[in-house]
Amino acid sequence: MGEILETARLILREFVLEDAEALAQVLSDPQTMRHYPAPIDRNGVREWIERNRRRYANDGVGLWAMVLKATTEMIGDCGIIRQPVDEEFLYEIGYHLRRDLWGQGLATEAAIACREWGFTHLPVSRLISLIRPENLPSRRVAERNGMTIWKEVQWRGLHHYVYSVTRQSA
Numbered sequence: 229m230g231e232i233l234e235t236a237r238l239i240l241r242e243f244v245l246e247d248a249e250a251l252a253q254v255l256s257d258p259q260t261m262r263h264y265p266a267p268i269d270r271n272g273v274r275e276w277i278e279r280n281r282r283r284y285a286n287d288g289v290g291l292w293a294m295v296l297k298a299t300t301e302m303i304g305d306c307g308i309i310r311q312p313v314d315e316e317f318l319y320e321i322g323y324h325l326r327r328d329l330w331g332q333g334l335a336t337e338a339a340i341a342c343r344e345w346g347f348t349h350l351p352v353s354r355l356i357s358l359i360r361p362e363n364l365p366s367r368r369v370a371e372r373n374g375m376t377i378w379k380e381v382q383w384r385g386l387h388h389y390v391y392s393v394t395r396q397s398a
């Protein structure tokens with residue numbers, strides 16, 4: 229139900245409120261969220277899910293729940309969000325993964341699938357990822373997703389690279 233796409237090891241599907249406990253293992257982890265102002269508390273995790281459910285309804289996209297096929301566990305999120313950047317709306321690929329599963333290429337696998345899904349289903353010529361310069365693992369995922377640094381912006385008051393891939397170069 230609510231399934232968006234499938235890769236070799238993962239299913240991406242829409243979040244439901246019942247995912248809150250598993251998602252808290254990702255978003256409430258201080259190390260996972262060290263590039264954010266703060267880890268997200270239980271209430272914030274429920275709001276995160278509700279916000280993404282509104283995005284599915286309003287934008288047709290949002291961050292989706294990442295499910296590991298081998299165990300059926302919900303292990304993180306990856307998806308596409310519509311973001312205002314420099315006064316234009318762009319579609320951003322984002323990802324957060326439970327820390328014990330880092331380094332197996334799972335985020336890269338999900339991000340590539342989202343890029344392919346985006347260029348198939350959205351009328352856009354560019355997909356982006358907004359990344360703090362010091363977030364090296366996230367930058368590696370973006371690079372392996374075919375992205376290069378397009379420009380630099382202040383995003384929510386913090387310096388970010390805008391990584392980008394165009395339909396032509398994908």
Ligand SMILES: CC(C)(COP(=O)(O)OP(=O)(O)OC[C@H]1O[C@@H](n2cnc3c(N)ncnc32)[C@H](O)[C@@H]1OP(=O)(O)O)[C@@H](O)C(=O)NCCC(=O)NCCS
Nearest residue numbers: 260323324325330331332333334335336359364365366368
């Ligand atoms: C970013 C994130 C989703 C990557 O997940 P992942 O499944 O481990 O990613 P992958 O295994 O596909 O690739 C990670 C890459 O970063 C590299 N990497 C990991 N830790 C690193 C570090 N401390 N310094 C430099 N590179 C690092 C890995 O070596 C790998 O690159 P390589 O395969 O070329 O060697 C995960 O680290 C995460 O959840 N981070 C916290 C949330 C976050 O910052 N999200 C992005 C917001 S913009």
